[in-house]
Amino acid sequence: MRPFKRLISAADAFNILMENVRPIEDTEEIDILAALNRVLAEDVTASIDVPPFDRAAEDGYAVKAEDTFGASRINPKTLRIVGRVLAGEEPKVRVSHGAAVEIATGAMIPEGADAVVPVEETELSEDGKHVIIYRAVHPGYDVSKRGEDIKKGDLVLRRGTLLKPAQIGVLAALGLTKVRVYRKPKVAVIPTGDEVISPGKPLPKGKIYDVNTYTLSSIIIENGGVPIIIESVPDDSEDLRKALDKALHEADIVIFSGGSSVGVRDFLLDIFSERGKILFHGVKIKPGKPTLAAIIDEKLVMGFPGYPTSCLSNAYYFLVPVLRKIARLPEKKWRIVKSKMGHRITSTLGRMQILPVKIKGDIAVSVFKESGAITSLSNAEGFIFIPEDVDLVEKGDEVDVYMLTE
Secondary structure, three states: OOOOOOOEEHHHHHHHHHHOOOOOOOEEEEEHHHOOOOEEOOOEEOOOOEOOOOEEOOOEEEEOHHHHOOOOOOOOEEEEEEEEEOOOOOOOOOOOOOEEEEEOOOOEOOOOOOEEEEHHHEEEOOOOOEEEEOOOOOOOOOEEOOOOOEOOOOEEEOOOOEOOHHHHHHHHHOOOOEEEEEOOOEEEEEEEOOOEEOOOOOOOOOOEEOOHHHHHHHHHHHOOOEEEEOOOEOOOHHHHHHHHHHHHHHOOEEEEEOOOOOOOOOOHHHHHHHHOEEEEEOEEEEOOOOOEEEEEOOEEEEEEOOOHHHHHHHHHHHHHHHHHHHOOOOOOOOEEEEEEEOOOEEOOOOOEEEEEEEEEOOEEEEOOOOOOOOHHHHOOOEEEEEOOOOOEEOOOOEEEEEEOOO
16 A cells, blocks of 8 residues: 655645636537526627517507697597507508507507507597597607617627526527537546446445446536546556546546545556646545546546545535536535534544534534445535644534535
C-alpha cells in the first residue's frame, strides 16, 4: 500500500479543478420545446414586430377616440355598431365617425379606429344595433401598438442566456421553432471493483449492487450534463486502461468511482500518471480523502471513492461546480438555513467534514451512519461543512445548513 504523499485542502482542490476546466464551445441546433434549461449559443435578433399589428388589450368596442369625448354615466354617447372582429381575424370593416366595432381581446384593430372602450363601460341599445358609451377614452387607450413588446431588429436574447419558459416564449413569439444552444457536456461514469454488479442481476455472495453510477448520473443530469455509462470494470490494470480510452473518446469528463484509495489492487493513480498530469491525489476532506484528479488528453479525469456517501458528497462539492462551469450554467445557489446543532459533533482535525443532517424545527441533527451507507444522504435534507481547523461542534452551536432541497 502506498500512502498519500501530500493532502491538499478541499478549497485548494476545488480551485485547481475550476482553473483546469473551460466552458464548452460546441453548439447544436435543437427544437425550442427541447431548449428548457439550455444555454443560448448566439444572439437572437427579432425578425418581426411583436405584436405584428395594433391589437385590442381587452374586450370592448374599437372606436375613434374623439367620438367618446365628454361621455359619462350622466351624459353617454351612442355609436352605431358596424361589425365585429375576433382574435385571429383580419378586419373587413372600417371605423368611421359615429361608428364602433365590437372587438375581442387580441383582435386586430380595424382601420380608422384608434382606441378601445372596455365592454364594462358600455351597454347595448335595445335594438342591438348601437352601443352606449359611458366613458371617454383617449387615442391609444386599450390598444397594444405594433412592436410595443418587441421591435423588428431588437436584440431580444443574448448569447449565454439560460433558457427558461419566458425566454422560450420569446422565441415562439418570433416564430422560431429551432434555436442554437451549447452542447451538453458528456460525463463518462465508470464503476470499478470486482465486488460491483449492475442492479437487476442476481446478487452473489460477496457482491454489492452498483450505487455510484446511478447517483452520479442523476447529479450529472440535474446539472446540465449527459451521463455516458461505461460497464463496470474489474480491478485489472489493462481493463482500466481500455475503459479510460473508451471514455476519453466519448466524453468531456471522466469519473471513476472506486479505485482511488491506496489499496494494493487500485491502479488508477499509476494509469493517470502514465497518461497525463496529476492535479492532486488526496484531499483534506471527510468523507472523500482519496479523491484523485488529473488532466489527460486535455480532459478532466477524476477518481472518486467507492463508498456511496463519500462518492456522492464529492460529487456535490467538486463535480457540480465543475460541470456547471463547463456547461455554461450559472453557479448553483445553495439555500442556506440557520440552525442550531442538536448534539455534539466530534470532527477530524485537519480535514473539512461534510456532515449530512436533517432539520427538526430549528435543530440540525446528523444522519451520517458511515461512508458506505447511501441512506446517510437519502435521509439528509442538507449538509453542514465543518472547517478543517475545528474538531468540535457543541450542542446548541449555530450552523449553516446547505439545503439539498429547493
